[in-house]
Amino acid sequence: MNGYCAIVTGAARGIGLATADLFHELGWRVVLVDRDSEELDFAAAQRPEALALTLDISDPEQVDEMVSRTQDWAGRIDALVNNAGVAEFGPIESCDFTMWRRVMATNLDGIFLCSQACTNALKETQGSIVNISSISGLRASTLRVAYGTSKAAVIQLTKQYAAELGDFGVRVNCVAPGPVRTKLAMAVHTQEIIDAYHDAVPLNRYGTERELAEAIVFLASPNASYITGQVLAVDGGFESTGVGLPALRAAHAARA
Numbered sequence: 699m700n701g702y703c704a705i706v707t708g709a710a711r712g713i714g715l716a717t718a719d720l721f722h723e724l725g726w727r728v729v730l731v732d733r734d735s736e737e738l739d740f741a742a743a744q745r746p747e748a749l750a751l752t753l754d755i756s757d758p759e760q761v762d763e764m765v766s767r768t769q770d771w772a773g774r775i776d777a778l779v780n781n782a783g784v785a786e787f788g789p790i791e792s793c794d795f796t797m798w799r800r801v802m803a804t805n806l807d808g809i810f811l812c813s814q815a816c817t818n819a820l821k822e823t824q825g826s827i828v829n830i831s832s833i834s835g836l837r838a839s840t841l842r843v844a845y846g847t848s849k850a851a852v853i854q855l856t857k858q859y860a861a862e863l864g865d866f867g868v869r870v871n872c873v874a875p876g877p878v879r880t881k882l883a884m885a886v887h888t889q890e891i892i893d894a895y896h897d898a899v900p901l902n903r904y905g906t907e908r909e910l911a912e913a914i915v916f917l918a919s920p921n922a923s924y925i926t927g928q929v930l931a932v933d934g935g936f937e938s939t940g941v942g943l944p945a946l947r948a949a950h951a952a953r954a
Contacts, residue, residue, distance in 0.1 A: 700725040703772035704918060705764065707755050707812060708782030710737035712880040716907035717779055720915045722747065729768050731755065755782050755808035765815045775819040777918040780809040781830045787841040798844045805848035813859055824867035828918045829856045831874045836937050853929050860927030869926040871917045876933025879904040900935030
């Protein structure tokens with residue numbers, strides 16, 4: 699072990715769990731945080747070296763508990779990965795205030811609370827924060843009025859923290875995933891949606907959880923020691939194409 703300790707929220711599955719596993723491979727101690735106790739217990743049973751905490755990061759008291767239990771266990775915090783999030787989609791007229799607040803409570807409030815609670819510990823270690831936004835925070839799409847807005851706010855929050863904490867040697871960056879082949883995505887994406895994403899993404903495929911983890915851990919680690927306030931789209935080029943015209947790309951491919 700190299701002595702470093704990382705907290706990963708939303709770590710019971712998907713990108714969060716892949717990120718936690720990569721930290722462990724590199725010798726970090728890892729704290730897995732998730733409010734889904736069943737999934738977290740299953741993941742933790744296979745990772746006895748990790749500290750698993752069933753907590754809701756939208757609750758300030760539970761966030762304080764996360765920090766205190768981490769410090770009791772590891773004695774330090776070197777990286778915070780704010781990965782926990784919820785995705786609720788629907789047309790604007792069906793997004794009532796209850797849904798709006800439910801999305802914001804986890805996707806935005808949770809990142810603010812966790813980052814604030816970890817600030818003093820990160821100042822001591824000159825550590826880092828990596829926030830997980832989304833390609834939906836960089837480009838608008840249908841049915842994402844709450845989700846996309848929360849993820850765009852995460853990007854601005856990242857820059858605010860980077861500007862303020864840079865004086866203390868704390869780096870704050872953001873990763874914006876494009877379409878990723880998670881179990882949840884594959885369960886809800888029809889073949890038509892999968893094909894449409896392949897058409898719209900220059901690399902013609904979904905990303906993997908491991909590919910996202912590689913970017914997150916790099917930004918969290920000392921290897922990114924002169925990088926802060928940045929937003930890295932890990933999206934196969936999806937954001938770079940704007941709205942895109944898949945039909946033109948298909949025509950070009952047919953001529954090639």
